[in-house]
Amino acid sequence: ELDLSRARAAMATRWLAVGYFFSILPFSTVGLFGELKSKWGLRGRLSYTPLRNNRFMLEFEREGDRQHVLENGPWTHRKDAFLIVPFDGQGKASDVPVNVMPIWARIYDVPPLMLSEEIGWKLGGLLGKVLRVDADKFGNIFSEFLCVRVEHNVNTPLLREISPRELGGGGTDGPRGQV
Numbered sequence: 001e002l003d004l005s006r007a008r009a010a011m012a013t014r015w016l017a018v019g020y021f022f023s024i025l026p027f028s029t030v031g032l033f034g035e036l037k038s039k040w041g042l043r044g045r046l047s048y049t050p051l052r053n054n055r056f057m058l059e060f061e062r063e064g065d066r067q068h069v070l071e072n073g074p075w076t077h078r079k080d081a082f083l084i085v086p087f088d089g090q091g092k093a094s095d096v097p098v099n100v101m102p103i104w105a106r107i108y109d110v111p112p113l114m115l116s117e118e119i120g121w122k123l124g125g126l127l128g129k130v131l132r133v134d135a136d137k138f139g140n141i142f143s144e145f146l147c148v149r150v151e152h153n154v155n156t157p158l159l160r161e162i163s164p165r166e167l168g169g170g171g172t173d174g175p176r177g178q179v
Contacts, residue, residue: 015060016087017070020098022154023054023080032077040069049093057093058084074101083154100151102131107146107162115141124148126162 021032033048040046044061051057060066066086069075075082083098107123120133120141127150134147141147152158 014089015063015066016089016093017058017060017066017084018051018087018093018096018098019048019056019058019082019084021054021056021077021080021082023078025078025080027078029056032082035077036075036082039075040065051094055094055098057087071102074103081154099154100128101154102149103152104134104147104149107148108144110146115143115146117141120146120148123162123164124150126164127159128152 021027029048029050033046037046042060042062042065044065046061046065047059049057060069069084070086073082073084075084081101083101085096085098085100087093087096105124105127107120110119110123117133117135117139120135121130123146124130124133127148129151130148131151132149133141134143134149135141
C-alpha cells in the first residue's frame with residue numbers, strides 16, 4: 001500500500017495547467033512560449049514540459065499568473081490558438097481534454113427591456129457554458145447588445161444566430177439574436 005497523502009497535499013500547492021497549440025504548422029517551442037510569456041506578462045516563472053501532439057504541461061510559480069492566463073484568453077501564436085485548461089495534477093496530463101476555448105460573443109437584436117445580466121446568462125447558455133456576462137454591479141446592461149463570455153467547444157462550428165422562444169408566449173418566436 002502506498003500513502004499518497006503527502007504527495008497529494010504537495011500537488012495542491014502547485015499551479016498547473018495543460019496547454020494545447022491548435023496548429024498543423026511546424027513551430028518552435030521556444031518561439032511559442034517566448035511570445036505567450038510576453039503576452040501574459042507573468043510576474044513569476046513558468047515551467048513547461050512538452051507532451052505529445054502539441055500539448056504541454058505548464059507550471060506557474062504564482063497562482064495569480066495562472067488565473068490571469070486561464071481567464072483572459074483566447075491566446076494565439078502566429079494566428080493559431082493556444083488552448084489552456086487547469087490541471088489538478090491527478091492522472092496524466094496527456095489525458096486531460098483540451099477542447100474548449102473561452103470567447104466573447106455579442107448577441108444583437110435583443111429588445112431593450114431584455115438587456116440584463118439574467119437574460120445574458122440564459123441566451124449565452126444557448127452558445128455554451130457561460131463564464132461571465134458583461135453587466136454593471138446591478139445586473140444592468142447599457143448597450144445595444146449583450147456581451148457574454150462562453151466556453152466554445154472547438155470541435156463544433158460557431159453559431160451565427162440563435163432564435164430562442166419565450167415560454168408561455170403563445171407559440172410565437174422570441175427575440176432573434178444575431179451572434
